[in-house]
Amino acid sequence: MKLSILVLGSPYNSQAAYSALRYTQAALDSGHEIYRVFFYQDGVHACSNLPAPPQDEFNTYEAWQTLQEKHELDCVTCIAAAARRGVLNEEESKRHNLPAFNLATQFSLSGLGQLIEANAESDRLVTFGA
Amino acid sequence: MKLSILVLGSPYNSQAAYSALRYTQAALDSGHEIYRVFFYQDGVHACSNLPAPPQDEFNTYEAWQTLQEKHELDCVTCIAAAARRGVLNEEESKRHNLPAFNLATQFSLSGLGQLIEANAESDRLVTFGA
Amino acid sequence: MPTLHTLNRSPANIQLFEQLINTIRPGDTLLLLEDGVYYCLQNKLNRKIQDIQVYALKDDVHARGIPIEQSDVLLASYEDFVNLTCENDKLVNWY
């Protein structure tokens, strides 16, 4: 089946990013297609490459990056939600004249059309809310 | 009176950082001393210098930076909570071998002892929860 | 020791309100802010807490379009909020 995933909560304020990770992993292991993973609202915080969790805590950020690379997942971060919350790639950072950028390279910034399209193209949209 | 402020919520997931800003402003206008402002849990997201909210939205991040400068407030961001969530200064960024840093210069990273001490030294600790 | 209580969650958060009700005392003050100002729409509040002066943060009330008519709730500015913090011996924030 063709599945898309929507993540709405930030890693330490909810389990959304973690549950979505485990679900996506299981879906891929079961041979399903993951059409797109979309990060919206506080879920965009999962796409930063700056978090440094303590050694004894599971690193959800890194795990998403690894999973994306392994399966070449289409991981999209909502550009408007991310800009508001300080998650930017190099291009956006320059455009807003900001001193740095922090979007992990495994994610791409794009608009809500990508979520709308994922819903239209997928058999199911699975939402991990906060 | 000697007041300290605790901010626990992220700017777009709660009104905590905004309400705390207005309260702190009013307290200073009324001649009170703000001993310390402490950012904990998802409140640390208020201390990033990367957010770029749309023009028609109030910029809570910038407003905190301006208020800190105007009154030389002691604004402390919990170092452990911030590291987990990807809010780092230059020193922490280097220590964790990360590609960038995003803590606004108006905030300093420190431990929970600073919150404990603020509570001991202040007449009131005003918490803005999420 | 008269205490200022602040409440920033809507009436839907029943358990939080019950905790507040069990802790607040006659002579205490209650300040509603953020989504707490939705209590102004309901009479529930006055029936549950007696001998408590209730304030609602003006800017949060106006933002949400809440009509304040014939209500026992007084509107407060952030300056009033600060004054209430200092006038009362103690402070408890409910959220």
Added chain:
Amino acid sequence: MPTLHTLNRSPANIQLFEQLINTIRPGDTLLLLEDGVYYCLQNKLNRKIQDIQVYALKDDVHARGIPIEQSDVLLASYEDFVNLTCENDKLVNWY
């Protein structure tokens, strides 16, 4: 159209549960995950929803130390969760 419902909030979120109860139908499936697994501690669930097979996500149950004894709730892996998503015609996530 049989539907998979997922619920990730604890029983304290009464209004959310009521919405779910009003929407779920005999023949649907309910999967509890995250704090939703706390429903396994209470009998409340079985009395309220009939002819619904209830699953609880195993890892979330174990993490929280919830004993599963003589319960009508079945433990599910993430793979089961994926299968349930696909076996049912529709999906509604409650949070």
Added chain:
Amino acid sequence: MTADAPTTIDYDLLIVLQHAPYSSAQANEALDLALAGGTFDQRVALLFIEDGVYQLMSEQAPDAAQQKNLEKMLNALSFYGVNTLAVESHSLFERDLHPEKHINPKLNLELLNAKSIQALYDRSKTVIRF
């Protein structure tokens, strides 16, 4: 309707709004998604329930809290072809909200009971809660 009766899918996306406005970006970002859906010619329905019904109040003046006016976004929905705005009656009743007295008269709202809400879910391919 019995469990076996055939159901027509009338909506690509049902957006459920369950949170009060202004204290978080939930309402704002949910309406952004509704507008995006309309832009891409998707059939979108909105359901206001629980604290989400507060979003419909007339005379909102968010300038006081330096926020964007939600009413404008709500009024814009119909220009994007989003015309199904459903409200759960009981949620209004519980909150002492009277449609004639408290609710934005410009909106073409449908008051639904629990039974009709079940039907709305049935008629929607995907449901996302905000």
Added chain:
Amino acid sequence: MTADAPTTIDYDLLIVLQHAPYSSAQANEALDLALAGGTFDQRVALLFIEDGVYQLMSEQAPDAAQQKNLEKMLNALSFYGVNTLAVESHSLFERDLHPEKHINPKLNLELLNAKSIQALYDRSKTVIRF
């Protein structure tokens, strides 16, 4: 006790834990603060109430969800001089939790009713909810 009776402040800080563990960092970061308070010789009391009582369950095995074990942090509290762990009885009762059957036996817990909780608030200089 009447409103005028004198009250002794026995605690510098009362930490109220009202959220379930593991779905967010609330519990973890609240206990971090309690340990910090103990380290700095502050008098700290904890009150577990509502979903916060789930933090006290025995046989938690967060390895399954790749998380840090909360029980270890709870057991460590006494080493830091934090000995007042109060639990609201009604919250246990409502959740069908039985102290002998479900609750960590190593913890020295005090079961409190609503009246005694009021007294605990009275005896505390500051209250922070998590």
